[in-house]
Amino acid sequence: MNPSAIVKPCQEKIIQQGDNYYCFDENAIADFNINMLSPDYWQQQEAITGTAQGRGTTYFIKHINDEWVLRHYYRGGLIGKLINDRYLFTGFNTSRAALEFSLLKTLSTLNLPAPKPIAYQVKKSGLSYRADILTARITHAQDLVASLTKRNIEEQTWYNIGRCIKNFHQHGIYHHDLNAHNILLDKDNKIWLIDFDRGEQRQPVKQWQQANLDRLLRSFNKEKNQLADFHWHTNDWQILLEGYLSV
DSSP states (O other), rough: OOSSSSOOOOOOEEEEETTEEEETTTTTOOOOGGGGGHHHHHHTTTOOEEESSSSSEEEEEEEEEEEEEEEOOOHHHHHHHHHHHHHEEEEEGGSSHHHHHHHHHHHHHHOOOOOOOEEEEEEEEEEEEEEEEEEEOOTTEEEEHHTTTTTOHHHHHHHHHHHHHHHHHTTEEOOOTTGGGGGGTTTTEEEEEEEOTTTTEEEOOHHHHHHHHHHHHHHHHHHHOOSSOOOOOHHHHHEEEEEEEHO
């Protein structure tokens, strides 16, 4: 995704086929078909340019001049070992994919540095559903963990990370899993936040904002304890907080 490109507002188009529900942005994907939300389709097109591993496999896709990310929704924790990728169905509009797509639309409207929503699908089966989401890829970017395994990050960048998080918080944007993997630096050192599953826009309140910061600090400490080479120090966190408090 080119950060400087002019992006048209999201124009949602809904397709429902039986118990399956599809939504896409007509301004981002003129040639949409429902198979685009399956990795098998892109493998057949030889359009998968890479993958990333988390709870499941995330696919990086090249489509004409666009780069996208395809992600399946998986549960975490103990329940994830039992149910894996099924969620209780209470309506298409309350599915994890629909809520994340809607939040990403809001972030785009607010001009916050986050991926643009492209499409999603919800496949209902009985009382449960599975879901997938397609978003724009932040090109020439790495997450903080990948960056910190290679080098130290400049003080100004840490300061800017703090300012970026505060900007989201001032707009009431709650990130459910703010960790070092979900903060990206692009080739121009611009900061982006990704993965807004279970995020929401809510009243700005210090309690949840502090909880976001606490979760991020725990993730840095976790990576520091697990990785032999991880160029993160307590002073970096203090500079991040200075940036956060400066806004």
